[in-house]
Structure formats: C-alpha cells, structure tokens
Amino acid sequence: MTDGRSLGRPAWLGRLPAALAHPLTSDRRLVVAGGATALTYAALILSTFPEFSVQLLARNPGDLLYGVATLTRETYRSVGWIGLGLIVAYALLAGVAATHAVTLSRRARRRNASTLLGVLPGFLAAGCAGCGAGVLGALGFVGAMATLPFDGNLLRLVGLSLLVFFLGRTGDPRTCAIDRAESS
Numbered sequence: 001m002t003d004g005r006s007l008g009r010p011a012w013l014g015r016l017p018a019a020l021a022h023p024l025t026s027d028r029r030l031v032v033a034g035g036a037t038a039l040t041y042a043a044l045i046l047s048t049f050p051e052f053s054v055q056l057l058a059r060n061p062g063d064l065l066y067g068v069a070t071l072t073r074e075t076y077r078s079v080g081w082i083g084l085g086l087i088v089a090y091a092l093l094a095g096v097a098a099t100h101a102v103t104l105s106r107r108a109r110r111r112n113a114s115t116l117l118g119v120l121p122g123f124l125a126a127g128c129a130g131c132g133a134g135v136l137g138a139l140g141f142v143g144a145m146a147t148l149p150f151d152g153n154l155l156r157l158v159g160l161s162l163l164v165f166f167l168g169r170t171g172d173p174r175t176c177a178i179d180r181a182e183s184s
Helices: 011-025 027-046 050-059 061-111 113-130 132-138 142-147 149-170 177-183
Strands: none
Touching (some): 027 050, 050 061, 061 149
16 A cells, blocks of 8 residues: 555555554444543534533533533524534544554553653643643633634634644554664
8 A cells, every 4th residue: 555655645645544444343443432432522512501501510510411412502603503413523523533543552552661661641632732722621711612603613623633644643543653663
C-alpha cells in the first residue's frame, strides 16, 4: 500500500483511512470508541451551557439524558446544523482517538512505563483543541463565544482539523515506522 505521496497527497492523508478504520477491527475497540464518543458528546454539549448543566446535575444527576437532549436542541438553535455537526464529528473522532490511545498505551506498557506517559499528553492535547469552544464556556467566558466568528464554529473546525491531521499522522496504531526500522 502506498503512503499517498504517489498521488500528490501528503503521507498523513494516505494513512487517514487506516486510522479511521482502526476501531472497526475488533468488537472491543468498537465498544471503546462508542463509549468515548458518547462521553465526549455529552461533555461537549453540557459545556455549551455550563451554568444550566451544573444546576441540573447538582439537583439530580439522573437528569443527565434530559440535559443532553435539551442542550442538543439549544445548541442546534444557537449554532445551527453546522455547529452541531462539528460537535458530532469531533465526538466521533474522539472515539477513534480513544481506541488509538488504548492501543498505544498497551504497546507502551509492554515496552516501558515512561513511554506510556508520552501517549497521555498527546491524547489530551488533541481533545483540548476540539472542545476549545466548550472550554471557554466552562471557564465562565460565555461572552467570549459571541466575539468568535461564526458562533465558534471556526474554532470547532480548526480543532477538528487538528484531530484529523494527528490521526492521519498516527495511521494504524498497531503499526509503527519505528518498529519497522528497528526490525530491518
């Protein structure tokens, strides 16, 4: 299989399909991806209106599904289909990134505990880039969202693009260029 350079594309773009297909290679990975997707979506949606979320969950944590459903509707009303679609896309890619993190941490655990610490910051950094709009609201800077162009959708798009780029650079986490170079 080529790395994409023969078609005039960057190598990371050629590895992106393998990265996106990684959660589909086993039932366990698919469950991890689904769980991480659901948790990420809930966190992103709840962070769009943090005061409402805190009040709702402090009163009754069992109202989580009600809060997610209500805030999904409010998010659609405030940023439209594009904004909601970007949030859903980021949640799906976060599920893929979670399976990559689990796979890489298992490989690192077999080798060395210090390399496991190298996987965690990369996963967290990719997560913060995509939910930057939600983090502003969670930190109390809800008014800052009004100053962002396109209702914060541009920030979401940049975070989503970074996550796609880093997933493409990783490719299939079960294979590694360093491993191939060491075995030759």
